Each structure stands twice: as C-alpha cells, then as structure tokens.
Amino acid sequence: MPQQLTIGLFGFGSVGSGIYHLLKKKTIPNIKLKTIVVKNPDKPRSKNAEHFSYQPKDILEDEDINLVLELIDDADAAYSIVKKALEKRKHVITANKKMLAEHFQELTSLAQKQNVSLLYEASVCGSIPVIRTLEESFGQDSIKSLRAISNGTCNYVLTRLFQNPQPFDRIITDAQKHGFAESDPTLDIDGWDSKFKLIISNYHAFGVLNTPEDILNLGIRHVKPEDIEFAKEKNFSIKVLGHSELNDDGLNAFVAPQFIKNNNLLTSIEFENNAVQIDAEFAQQQLLQGKGAGSIPTASAVLSDVVSLLRDYTYSYSKAETSSSEFNPAQQIKVYISSYDKEDLVPFKFKTEILCGTRKHLQYKIGKLSIKDLKEQFEAQSAKVFVAVFPD
C-alpha cells in the first residue's frame, strides 16, 4: 500500500480542472497534487501560469510522483503519456475512453507487468460507478446483458426530438448552444463515444475484448421527424444504446439507436443523463443512473479512483480470467431503416423482410439480417439513412 500518493496531473480542461478543485476542496490525508502539465502556455486558464508545467517529463521523470492522472483530450498523446507512466511504474488514472478502447490489451498488460494500477472509472458514464460495480458487485455473477445510455449528447437530442419532432440540424445547433454537444459532434452522434465505452465495459462484464473495428456503431445523424412520429405513435421511445448480450451463440454487441417500449425504465432517462441496465443471472435486473459528463461529476469518479489507490485497489478482471465467451457478429437483429429516398434503402439486403412502409415523404423498411452484414452494408453506403434496432 502506498504511504503517500503524489500526483502528476496531465490536462486542465473540463475534467482536469474539476479534479484540481476537488483535491483542493477535500483535504485527504496522504494525497498530494504536485505538478500539473498542460500543452499550451498561451491558453487562458482559471489558474495562474505559475501552477503549470509544459513538459511531460516534469511529471514522467519525477520519481516523487507515483500517480499520473491523464485527463487530456488527444487520444494519441494520452496513449504516449499513459504508456510512459506505466513504464516508469507509476499508477495511472485516465478518463480517455478512445485511447483505452484502442490500446486496451497493451496498456492493461503493461500495468499488470509493472505491478501498478491502471484505473478508469471516469471513462465510462462519468460519475456512474459502472466499472467498479461490474468488478466488485457482479464479479462472480454471470452478466446476461448490458444496455447503456452512455452518450449524453445523443440522449439530450433524442429527448428534445421526442418533445418536439423537428429536423436534426436545428436541434444539434441548439444542443451546441446549450453546451450539450461539441462543435464537432461526430464522435457523439455517430455512436463512436458509446462504442469506446462499450468495449471497456464489455471486458469487465463478459471478459470479451473487442477492437473499435469489430463493433458496429450507428448514430442519429439522419434521424428525421417522421421517424420520431412513427415511434411515438407505436408507443416507443428511441434511445442510442451500447447493447451487449451474451447468449448460447456468443456475445452480441453493437451501438445503435433502438426502439424501446415506453414501459422500460431506460425510456425514463432523459436529456444528458446516462444509465446502464445490467441483467445478471443472480442479481437480476439492475439499473444505475446518473450524470455521464460534466466537469465535477466526472472528476468525482476520478477522485474515487484516487482514493481507492490508498487501499491498493486494482481491477481483478475476473471475467476475462474465467470466461470462454466469444464475440459473434453473425447473430441476427431486426432493424428499421428509413430515408426520404427509396433508392437509399436498396443497398440493405435483409435475410427476412418484414415490412415496407411510407410516412409522409419517408420510406422505411423493417427486416432481419446479421450484425456483420448490417455493418458491411452500412459502411459501404453514404446515403442519409437512419437505422435503428427494432424489438423482436
């Protein structure tokens, strides 16, 4: 057990400044923030320049520092920092889901080899203790499925659309104005962010590790008012879910908008909130709900990781050690595909076609195909189609 945690903090953006304020506010015995490294000396910040260093080596080569908080945006730079920190036998806490999803195996193995902890509660659904709960409370349970509303931007946009169906472009501009969408919202609205989170949580839930290339991610860029009206009429909500389900055929995992019946608790999760629905063999259905983003809520998850290191906490990865489950994208799903142009629907070939329809100017069809085929067909086309999973 470390006698003293001496912290080097990379990044002073939303989460970095958040953890700075929390560590300043709470005086926790044996925890000391020593150095903050930021990239750009000229960027205006809420603290004076004297508090900052600009050289990664000021943390990485400081032998006093035994814990690195990696809280920068750039996934490639984050990877390089985390790797070096682990090589220097420093514990690492990170919130960078993209970096983790892309280098998971390498970094977790390196941490294990170096006998240090690599913790990342804040990387999945911000303040919600998803990873810790999967590790500690359900580590010996068999998870049957995990369904997560893990992207606040998508959920905010969909909530607003269900209040008032309107063109996507109008609502995303408004979301940006209110701070619920980035100036380039691609990672969020196309499901990438949710995919990175799904890859991380799946390893803890099922012991299955995927690369970002393995997993289909569908988003809401091309959702239309008529899609929303169609859902409302049939008593559905639409939520973008990270969906993972383990059955006899293996692990079925993808990110996609889904039609969900309005009696499901997930449909009560509104605006920027996140939630994870866990169906476990023993504990049965659980739901964790909370803030998935924001400076202080996300920093609270980083803080819980910091404190856990005082007790020498490290993930046990018990599922990865015991599970023989495998990813299987050959499983069939039922999907709804829509566009204003009927031609756009042609590239999608169903194994079983169930329904074709129109609504005002909208053309849609519902049918079944494998996740693998859907991924290939979706990625091969460039039309403005909206694709959502439809319940069986």
Next chain:
Amino acid sequence: MPQQLTIGLFGFGSVGSGIYHLLKKKTIPNIKLKTIVVKNPDKPRSKNAEHFSYQPKDILEDEDINLVLELIDDADAAYSIVKKALEKRKHVITANKKMLAEHFQELTSLAQKQNVSLLYEASVCGSIPVIRTLEESFGQDSIKSLRAISNGTCNYVLTRLFQNPQPFDRIITDAQKHGFAESDPTLDIDGWDSKFKLIISNYHAFGVLNTPEDILNLGIRHVKPEDIEFAKEKNFSIKVLGHSELNDDGLNAFVAPQFIKNNNLLTSIEFENNAVQIDAEFAQQQLLQGKGAGSIPTASAVLSDVVSLLRDYTYSYSKAETSSSEFNPAQQIKVYISSYDKEDLVPFKFKTEILCGTRKHLQYKIGKLSIKDLKEQFEAQSAKVFVAVFPD
C-alpha cells in the same frame, strides 16, 4: 489477506439456501463452505440432514472456520451469533438489518477491535450495491440526500393500489398469496424494515448513527382508496421512502409514505423493486435500482461480500471519521393526514395549517410540523390515520 476462506453458514432459509446454491454453482478458488448450522432438525429442507449441524458451537468453536455467514431470521439469536463470531476473530457477513440497526455501534467497534471484517451489503436493498457504492464511489463526496424505496412489500402494494384503488386489506391478502408479503407483514408495512435499512445506510452516507427509537417510521396500513385517488388526480405517486437529507440544520431522517410528482424517476420503480436515489455534491443525482429481496438476488450480495474478503475488504467508514453532522428531528415537514373519522385528525397539531378537505367519506388536512412532534403525536394515538409527506 486470508489464504483460504472457510465458511460456516447459519441459516438455510431464503438467503441461506440461496448462498449455498451460489457457492455450489460457482467454484471460487480459496473459498470453501464447511458447516451449515440450522435450528430445527425436523424442518423439511431441500438438502439431506447429513449436511446440517444443529449446534452453533460447530461453527463458532471450529478454528478452521474464519468466515461466518449469519443468515437467520431471529434478530436476537443473530446478535448472539455475530457477537460470538467476532469475539472468536472470525469475519462475519450478515443480512440481518434489524440486528444491525439495534447493535450497530457495538458490533462495528468489536469487529474493528478484533481486526476482522463485518460486512452487510445484503442487509440494505438486497442485490443493489448500496453500501459498497456509498463507501467506495461516494466516500469522498458529500451526500446531500438519500431517498430509498427499500421495502418491496410496500412498493408492491402501492403499485397495485395505483393500478386499481381498493381497500388495503384486500390487497395485502393478495400480496401474501403471491409471496410479496409475510404472513405477519407488520415490519414491512409499518416502515420498520425501511427504518433499519435507513439507519445502516445513513452511517455510511452521512456518518450519523441513530437508534431505531430515534427515527419516525410511518407506513401504509391505513392508506385508503380515496388517498390514492387524491394523489392520482394531482399527478402524484405515493412511495414509502427512507428519507435522509443533510442541510445546515443537521440530518433530517424518517421513513414515511410520500407524495412524489410523476416526473421523478422514483415513481417509475414498480412492484417489488427497490431503488436508492443519491444526491451528492460532486456526482450529483444518482439512482441505483434492482431487486431488493428474493433468495438468489439477496444471496448475490452476500457472495460479493464473500469474494471481497479474499482481498481483505473492510468498510472504511470515512464519513463517520470526518463528519460532524448531527441528527436533528426539530426540522419541519409538510404532511397530509387522512381518516374516515374527522375526530382522528384532532390529535395532530400543526405549526402551520395549510388545507383541510374532504373526498367522499374521507377527511384530510395538510400542514407543517416538526418531525419530532409528528413522531410523538403519531405514537400517542391509535386511530386509523394515514400520514404521508407532502412536497413543499
């Protein structure tokens, strides 16, 4: 860290047989169930008599056994077992909320003194990791409030009443028939069970310890169809909540039915499900939802405690160590009080009377008074009044 956990199990009822089956199903290295002690040799059980002992000493005086699972109903006998086990320096895991609430200080101090762990995740809301989450994820956060639907029987009954307002006696009989209420449902429907859970969780959330005598518990024994109709008309649900709120005046804590606006997530928690809403300074609003009872779900929480002992887990009680908060029952609350007989309402003296009304044969009034006064006035009367907290 114990090299090997050798378990002695007391009790083979719902949770006891549940954990027996889980331990049999999961082969976990370094965990072995050695002895099961039950009270009554003649009671029919799913296992043969050869599996059981009938003498507590077969566990308590077995030096091999270093972990006692106390899963019997009788709170007094449980207290005696747990105390002896701790004195013998055995770790203890218990699900007995009544026993814990009545002897909390003594037993936690004894465990600390003996340098063993006393864990009880299953005692609060069954499978939902309430204690672990408060300890590990929010141990450094400041909890502002905790609102728990922690009694499945009350929630089942209220859900059914909101589907179809009808006399309480009829619905409780039906709940008993379906296994959602005990043959003597007093502990559940009068709010005792929720009170024990509130006492335990408040210590972890706020560092404040109460005795059962301190805390007001109101239940649903005298809820009437007209109360339900009144709530529905005004767009409220009624839920029995363990309610704790820390403000500048101290900790405000009680168990009572509450009128809750239908946009609150707690109103989506139906039937026998449990949920805990945590409002924390940093993490903000969180909700944990799941099965609060049942053989296997509750045993899953016991199992998570067992496994955590392999890593030498013990509660840190960080709030109790740092908090100077005190229980303050002088705080005012707004309540709704109803009865078919107007005279029944007379003993309740409001500081501020807000409204008197009738609905069919029902008489009701709404007003403000202190929790302390309400407790005294409620306990001094014996009429069939229904009392519920009304939002400000």
